[in-house]
Amino acid sequence: MSGPLNVIGRSPQQVDALEKVLGRATFAADISLPRMLHGAVARSPLAHATIRNIDLSAALRVKGVRAVVCGRDVPYRYNLPLRDQPFLAIDRVRYVGEPVAAVAAEDLDAAREAASLIRVEYEELPAVLDPAQAMLSGAPLLHPEFNKYWRDEKLFDPIPNSNVLSHFKLRKGDVEAGFAEADEIFEGTYTSQAFNHGAIEPHAVVAQVELAGQMTLWSCQQSPWFAADDLAIALGWPVHRIRVVTPFIGGGFGAKHGLKAEPPAVALALKTGGRPVKLVMSREEVFTALGVRGAVTVKLRTGVKRDGRLVARTAEVIWDTGAYADVGPLLCRNGSYSSTGPYRIPNQSIDGYCVYTNKVVTSAFRSYGTMEMSFAYESHMDEIARGLQMDPVQIRRQNLLQDGDETATGETPKAVGLVPTLTACASAMEWDKPKAPGRGRAIVSTAKSSVAPSGSSSFIQMNDDGTLNVMCSTTEMGQGSRTVMTQLAAEAAGARFEDVHLIASDTAVTPPDRSTSSSRSTFNMGNAIVRAAGDAREQILDKASELLEEPRENLDVRDSAVFVRKDSNRFCSFAQLAGVRPGSNFGPIVGRGSFVPADTTAFNVKTGEGRRITAFWLYSCQGVELEVDPDTGKITLHRVVSAHDTGRTLNPVACEGQIEGGAAIGCSTALFEDLVLDRDGKVLNPNFLDYRMATSCDIPPIESILIEVPHPEGPYGAKGIGEGPTTGIAAAIANAVEDAIGVRITDLPITPEKILRALGKLPPATP
Amino acid sequence: MDARTQKPARQVVELEVDGETIEATIAPHRLLVDVLRDACGRTSVKEGCESASCGACTVLVDDVPRLACITPAADVIGSKIRTAESLRSSDGRLHALQEAFIHHHAVQCGFCTPGMLMAGLALLEENSRPTEQEVRDAIAGNLCRCTGYVRIVRAILAAAQTLGARPERRLPEMAS
Numbered sequence: 001m002s003g004p005l006n007v008i009g010r011s012p013q014q015v016d017a018l019e020k021v022l023g024r025a026t027f028a029a030d031i032s033l034p035r036m037l038h039g040a041v042a043r044s045p046l047a048h049a050t051i052r053n054i055d056l057s058a059a060l061r062v063k064g065v066r067a068v069v070c071g072r073d074v075p076y077r078y079n080l081p082l083r084d085q086p087f088l089a090i091d092r093v094r095y096v097g098e099p100v101a102a103v104a105a106e107d108l109d110a111a112r113e114a115a116s117l118i119r120v121e122y123e124e125l126p127a128v129l130d131p132a133q134a135m136l137s138g139a140p141l142l143h144p145e146f147n148k149y150w151r152d153e154k155l156f157d158p159i160p161n162s163n164v165l166s167h168f169k170l171r172k173g174d175v176e177a178g179f180a181e182a183d184e185i186f187e188g189t190y191t192s193q194a195f196n197h198g199a200i201e202p203h204a205v206v207a208q209v210e211l212a213g214q215m216t217l218w219s220c221q222q223s224p225w226f227a228a229d230d231l232a233i234a235l236g237w238p239v240h241r242i243r244v245v246t247p248f249i250g251g252g253f254g255a256k257h258g259l260k261a262e263p264p265a266v267a268l269a270l271k272t273g274g275r276p277v278k279l280v281m282s283r284e285e286v287f288t289a290l291g292v293r294g295a296v297t298v299k300l301r302t303g304v305k306r307d308g309r310l311v312a313r314t315a316e317v318i319w320d321t322g323a324y325a326d327v328g329p330l331l332c333r334n335g336s337y338s339s340t341g342p343y344r345i346p347n348q349s350i351d352g353y354c355v356y357t358n359k360v361v362t363s364a365f366r367s368y369g370t371m372e373m374s375f376a377y378e379s380h381m382d383e384i385a386r387g388l389q390m391d392p393v394q395i396r397r398q399n400l401l402q403d404g405d406e407t408a409t410g411e412t413p414k415a416v417g418l419v420p421t422l423t424a425c426a427s428a429m430e431w432d433k434p435k436a437p438g439r440g441r442a443i444v445s446t447a448k449s450s451v452a453p454s455g456s457s458s459f460i461q462m463n464d465d466g467t468l469n470v471m472c473s474t475t476e477m478g479q480g481s482r483t484v485m486t487q488l489a490a491e492a493a494g495a496r497f498e499d500v501h502l503i504a505s506d507t508a509v510t511p512p513d514r515s516t517s518s519s520r521s522t523f524n525m526g527n528a529i530v531r532a533a534g535d536a537r538e539q540i541l542d543k544a545s546e547l548l549e550e551p552r553e554n555l556d557v558r559d560s561a562v563f564v565r566k567d568s569n570r571f572c573s574f575a576q577l578a579g580v581r582p583g584s585n586f587g588p589i590v591g592r593g594s595f596v597p598a599d600t601t602a603f604n605v606k607t608g609e610g611r612r613i614t615a616f617w618l619y620s621c622q623g624v625e626l627e628v629d630p631d632t633g634k635i636t637l638h639r640v641v642s643a644h645d646t647g648r649t650l651n652p653v654a655c656e657g658q659i660e661g662g663a664a665i666g667c668s669t670a671l672f673e674d675l676v677l678d679r680d681g682k683v684l685n686p687n688f689l690d691y692r693m694a695t696s697c698d699i700p701p702i703e704s705i706l707i708e709v710p711h712p713e714g715p716y717g718a719k720g721i722g723e724g725p726t727t728g729i730a731a732a733i734a735n736a737v738e739d740a741i742g743v744r745i746t747d748l749p750i751t752p753e754k755i756l757r758a759l760g761k762l763p764p765a766t767p
Numbered sequence: 768m769d770a771r772t773q774k775p776a777r778q779v780v781e782l783e784v785d786g787e788t789i790e791a792t793i794a795p796h797r798l799l800v801d802v803l804r805d806a807c808g809r810t811s812v813k814e815g816c817e818s819a820s821c822g823a824c825t826v827l828v829d830d831v832p833r834l835a836c837i838t839p840a841a842d843v844i845g846s847k848i849r850t851a852e853s854l855r856s857s858d859g860r861l862h863a864l865q866e867a868f869i870h871h872h873a874v875q876c877g878f879c880t881p882g883m884l885m886a887g888l889a890l891l892e893e894n895s896r897p898t899e900q901e902v903r904d905a906i907a908g909n910l911c912r913c914t915g916y917v918r919i920v921r922a923i924l925a926a927a928q929t930l931g932a933r934p935e936r937r938l939p940e941m942a943s
Binding site: 011013014016017018019020021022023024025026027029030197198199200201202248249250251252253282283477478479480653654656657660661662663664665687688689693695696697699701702 | 804809810811812813814815816817818820821823850851852854855861865868869870872874875876877878879880881884902903904906907908909910911912913914915916917918919920
C-alpha cells in the first residue's frame with residue numbers, strides 16, 4: 001500500500017450515473033418476471049385488538065385471485081436479536097397498518113379488490129401510544145407472550161412483565177461523588193419527534209419460491225445477507241436456500257435495512273406454486289407500516305466545574321420502538337451510550353429504556369440514535385456554556401475526547417478527529433469575528449460509533465480481457481459505494497479504474513457481508529476488497545514473473561499491466577495473464593478477501609462496559625447560521641458548515657454528496673418533519689402533501705469540510721462518512737435560534753408555532 | 768361495491784411517446800404513469816407518491832410538465848408525451864442535462880433523477896438563462912432525499928450554460 005496512489009483520492013465519474021440519467025437503472029418495482037402475480041396487503045384499522053376471526057372467502061372469490069394468506073399460514077417470527085414480529089398478524093394486531101392478510105392475483109386491481117374484501121373480526125384492546133405511559137406497571141401489555149420469543153440474552157436485558165423490551169445500563173466512575181465535586185449542575189429534557197425516512201422509492205419486492213425449494217427475493221433491501229439470515233432463521237431454512245438480489249435502491253436511510261416489505265411477499269410466494277409475486281408499497285403504506293424514525297426523550301443532568309470541565313452526568317433515555325422490536329434493543333444500547341456525546345466525562349450513569357407502544361415500528365435511521373442524542377447533548381452543552389458564561393466553542397474544545405482519553409464505555413479510541421473538525425468548522429464560520437446583525441449561529445460536535453463485530457468479504461476474478469470483476473454485497477443506494485469500492489479494488493490490485501467492474505448484492509454470487517448500514521461499508525467492505533485485490537495481485541505477480549522470466553521483486557503492477565521495474569519496455573498486460581480461455585497456460589486468477597475488525601469486544605449488559613465496541617468512530621462538527629422572524633416565527637437558514645473526519649478521503653465528491661444530503665436531512669427534520677398520530681394511533685399525515693419534507697427552496701448553502709485523521713486499520717486510513725452529516729444539525733439550529741432571539745426550543749421539530757409560543761406571542765400548547 | 772366490481776371496458780388507444788406511436792389496451796381510468804410503465808416500457812417514469820407530491824413521475828405533455836400519477840392516460844391521447852428516455856439523441860449523444868447531471872454528481876440513488884431531468888428540461892425550454900432561484904422554483908415539486916438538491920441545481924444551471932453556448936445542439940435533441 002505504499003507509493004503514490006492512482007485512483008484513491010480522486011472523483012471519477014460515478015460508475016452507475018450513466019444508467020441512471022438514461023432512466024435505465026432497474027429498481028425493484030421495475031422488475032417483471034414470467035407468470036408473475038401482483039400482491040396487495042390487508043392491514044389492521046386498529047391500534048390494538050385481538051383477532052377473533054378472519055374470513056377470506058369473499059377475497060378468494062374475486063376473479064384472478066391465486067392465493068390469499070393470513071397469519072395462521074405463516075406461523076413464523078422475525079427480527080434480530082428479538083424474534084417478536086409475525087409475517088402477518090397472529091391472533092393480535094398491535095398497530096394501525098399492521099399486515100393482517102395478503103392476496104396474490106393476476107393483476108393489481110384484482111389483488112387490491114380482494115384485499116379490501118377480507119373480513120376481520122376484532123375485539124379491541126386498550127392501546128398505549130405514549131412510551132412513558134407504556135412503561136408504567138399496569139399498562140396494557142403489547143406482548144404478554146414475550147417470554148416465548150427467542151432473544152439473544154447476551155445483548156440486552158428486558159424488564160419482566162412490562163413493555164420495556166430492553167433496559168440498557170451504563171455505570172462509570174462514581175456519579176454521586178462527581179456531582180458532589182461539581183460547582184454547577186444543569187438539567188434538561190429534550191425530545192426528538194417521530195419522522196419518516198423519506199426515501200423517494202417506496203418499498204418493493206418480487207418473491208419466488210421455486211419448487212425445488214430455493215427462494216429468491218428481488219428486493220429493495222439494503223442488507224441482503226442480514227435479511228436472508230433473518231428470514232432463514234424464521235423459516236428454519238439454511239441461509240443458502242434464500243437468495244436476495246438487490247437491484248438499484250431508491251434511497252435507504254435505514255428504512256430498507258432488515259426485513260420490511262418482504263414478509264408478506266414471502267407468505268404469498270410460499271402459496272403460489274412457484275409463481276413469483278410482486279409487492280409494491282404505496283406511499284401511505286410506507287408512512288404507516290414500513291418503519292419510522294421513532295420518537296426519543298432524553299433527560300440529562302450534568303455536573304460541571306466553574307472552569308467548564310464536565311465531571312458527572314446522568315442520562316435517562318426513552319426509546320419508542322413501536323409495536324415490535326426491529327433494531328430496538330441495539331438502537332437503545334448504541335444510542336443510549338452515545339448520550340455522553342464526544343466528551344470526557346469521568347462519572348456517568350446512563351439508563352436507556354426501549355418501550356413497546358401501539359405504533360408503527362421504529363427501524364434504523366441514518367445515524368442510529370445519534371441525531372436524537374446529539375440534539376439532546378449539544379442543546380445541553382450550549383445551555384451549560386450559557387450558564388457558565390463561556391464561549392460554546394471553547395467549552396467544547398476543552399472537553400472533547402482526544403487520543404488517549406476514555407469514552408463512556410471504557411474505550412480508548414484511536415485517531416480522534418474531534419478537535420480538528422471543530423477547529424476547521426469554527427474557522428470557516430469565522431467564529432472569532434462578530435456575527436452579522438440579526439443573525440444567530442452555533443457550532444456543535446458529534447461522535448458516532450459503527451456496528452461491531454461486523455464481517456465483510458469479497459471475491460475478485462480476472463476476466464478474459466484482463467478486467468476485474470469485484471463481487472461485493474454492499475448495496476448501492478445512492479451513497480456511491482459502487483464507485484468507491486471500484487476505486488479501492490483498482491488501487492489495491494494495480495488496475496485502471498475503468499477496468500474494474502463491480503458485481504453487487506446477490507447473495508448467490510456475492511459473498512457474505514453483515515449489512516449496508518452504520519457507515520460501515522467503506523471501512524469493513526473496503527478492507528475486504530483491499531485484501532481480495534491484494535490476493536489477486538499476488539497471483540498476478542506470480543504469473544507475470546513466469547511469463548516475463550523475471551523475479552517478482554523486480555516487477556511493478558500498475559494500470560492493469562505488470563512492468564519490469566528497470567526496463568519499462570518489458571511488460572505484460574493483465575489480459576495475457578487472465579487464464580480464462582480454454583488452452584490457457586495459466587489458471588484463473590481469483591482473489592479472496594475477508595475482514596472483521598480485530599479485538600472488538602461485547603458489552604457487559606450489567607455495566608455497559610465495552611473496551612472496544614466499535615472499530616472506528618465518525619467525528620463531525622456542524623455549524624449553522626440563521627435568522628428568525630420574531631413576528632412570524634419563521635426560521636431562515638443562511639448557511640451550514642459541515643466538517644467531517646474521513647480518515648482518508650477516498651472520493652472527495654462522493655463525500656461531499658454524503659455531507660450535503662445528510663445535512664439537508666438534518667435541516668428538514670429539525671424544522672419541518674413530524675409524523676402525527678391521532679388518539680387512536682392512526683397516522684394523520686401519511687403523504688408528502690401533509691407531511692412536509694424540505695424542497696429545493698428550503699435548503700441553504702452547505703459547505704463541506706473534509707478532515708483526514710487516518711485510522712490505522714482503515715483502508716488507506718479511511719473511516720466511514722455516511723451518517724455523520726445528519727447528526728448535530730438539529731441542536732445547531734436550536735442553539736442558533738437561542739443565539740438569535742433568546743428562546744430555547746427543546747422539542748423537535750422547531751416550528752414557527754413553537755417559537756411564537758416561546759416568545760409569548762401565542763398561548764402555550766394544550767396537551 | 769357495484770362500481771368497483773363492474774370492470775370497465777378496455778379500449779385500444781394510440782399514444783405518442785418519445786416520438787414513437789404505441790398502441791395500448793387500457794381501461795378508461797388507467798393513469799398515465801401505469802400505462803407508460805406497463806404498456807409503453809418507460810420504467811424511467813417512477814412512481815413515488817400516487818398523489819402529485821413527489822415529482823418522480825414528471826413527464827412533458829405537449830411541452831408542459833405533468834405528473835403522470837394523477838393524469839388519466841385517456842386525457843393525453845393525441846398529445847406528444849416525452850419521458851427522460853427521449854433525452855438522448857438518436858445518434859447516442861447525451862443531452863446537456865444528462866451530461867451535467869453526470870459531471871456535477873447530481874445523481875445519487877437515481878430514483879428522482881428522470882423526473883428532475885424532465886422538470887429541468889421544461890424549465891430550460893421555457894427559460895434558457897434561468898437564475899438559481901428560478902431553477903430551485905422549477906424543481907420545487909420534485910423531492911430528493913439524497914442530495915440536498917445542491918448538485919442538481921448546479922447541474923441544471925450548467926446545462927443552461929452549455930445549451931446557451933451551443934445552440935445547435937439543442938433543437939434536434941428536443942424534437943420528439
